Amino acid sequence: MTDTKGSREAVVIERTFDVPVDVIWQMWTDPERFKEWFGPTDATIPVAKMDVRVGGRRLVCMEAQTPSGLRSMWFAGEYLQVVPNQLLVYTEFISDENGNAMPPSEMGMSEGHPTTTEVRVELEPLDGVTKMVMTHVGIPSDSPGAAGWTMALDKLAARVATGSRR
Amino acid sequence: MTASTAEQRLSETFAVLANSTRRAILARLAQGEATVNQLAEPFALTLPAVSKHIKVLARAGLVVRGHRGQYRPCAIDAMPLEEVLNWAEQYRPIWEARFDRMNDYLTRLGRQQEASKKDD
Numbered sequence: 001m002t003d004t005k006g007s008r009e010a011v012v013i014e015r016t017f018d019v020p021v022d023v024i025w026q027m028w029t030d031p032e033r034f035k036e037w038f039g040p041t042d043a044t045i046p047v048a049k050m051d052v053r054v055g056g057r058r059l060v061c062m063e064a065q066t067p068s069g070l071r072s073m074w075f076a077g078e079y080l081q082v083v084p085n086q087l088l089v090y091t092e093f094i095s096d097e098n099g100n101a102m103p104p105s106e107m108g109m110s111e112g113h114p115t116t117t118e119v120r121v122e123l124e125p126l127d128g129v130t131k132m133v134m135t136h137v138g139i140p141s142d143s144p145g146a147a148g149w150t151m152a153l154d155k156l157a158a159r160v161a162t163g164s165r166r
Numbered sequence: 167m168t169a170s171t172a173e174q175r176l177s178e179t180f181a182v183l184a185n186s187t188r189r190a191i192l193a194r195l196a197q198g199e200a201t202v203n204q205l206a207e208p209f210a211l212t213l214p215a216v217s218k219h220i221k222v223l224a225r226a227g228l229v230v231r232g233h234r235g236q237y238r239p240c241a242i243d244a245m246p247l248e249e250v251l252n253w254a255e256q257y258r259p260i261w262e263a264r265f266d267r268m269n270d271y272l273t274r275l276g277r278q279q280e281a282s283k284k285d286d
Contacts, residue, residue: 010254011254011257011258011261012254013258013261013262013265015265015269017268017269017272018272019272019276023272023275027268027271027272033271036267036271037264037265037267037268037270037271038264040260040263041263041267094177134261134265136254136257136261138180138250138253
């Protein structure tokens with residue numbers, strides 16, 4: 001796959017943390033640790049279930065107080081790659097409380113696909129500190145992968161740009 | 167607009183684009199407006215099937231229908247598409263804030279560990 005850095009379709013963030021690599025691995029894979037940092041400031045994470053192995057499922061609930069009351073949002077996904085202290089890749093999509101993907105039925109789309117995103121976390125120990133590179137990319141379910149999706153969008157974007165100049 | 171509303175709308179746009187026929191329709195409309203008949207031509211689809219795709223695109227704000235008597239040509243509205251293309255821009259601050267919190271949490275954990283060492 002090509003380097004997605006600088007792409008408008010992928011978030012790539014590199015950070016260095018002043019702790020050993022296994023501590024950062026726990027931040028991502030231990031539900032109690034994960035709950036402490038993942039949610040926005042005004043939200044809590046009452047549920048985080050993580051079966052951290054290839055093919056294992058994950059389920060996270062985010063709860064936030066809104067003017068119309070307490071609002072819960074569920075996100076489910078699957079672990080695609082698990083190499084302890086090195087590499088973690090998982091998918092994520094909006095789901096119900098049982099982890100079933102929510103079809104965008106409110107749009108009246110009978111053949112609607114759920115939107116899936118993929119999160120990739122790469123860890124590298126550097127002299128007692130840890131370099132982390134996180135990549136987050138959106139993948140529609142009919143695409144073979146992020147690369148194909150990005151190419152399709154780029155093509156479309158180029159055509160839109162041409163069209164709007166008319 | 168709250169981050170979650172923007173995220174939700176983005177998810178909806180993604181869902182609409184998660185179909186190669188709809189992307190092809192948009193690509194055709196990017197070259198100029200067209201009628202449903204014209205849009206159906208390159209596809210091995212019935213007119214009602216193409217109409218259905220156009221309805222979905224219209225509901226998502228990606229396509230607008232004109233009114234010229236009997237004639238209702240379709241045109242592209244690139245705004246929601248721009249949002250998808252700028253997808254990363256919307257998520258970046260959310261992740262940056264998360265990692266700031268991770269860092270704060272690590273600092274808290276570090277202090278707790280030091281405190282418990284002193285207690286020993």
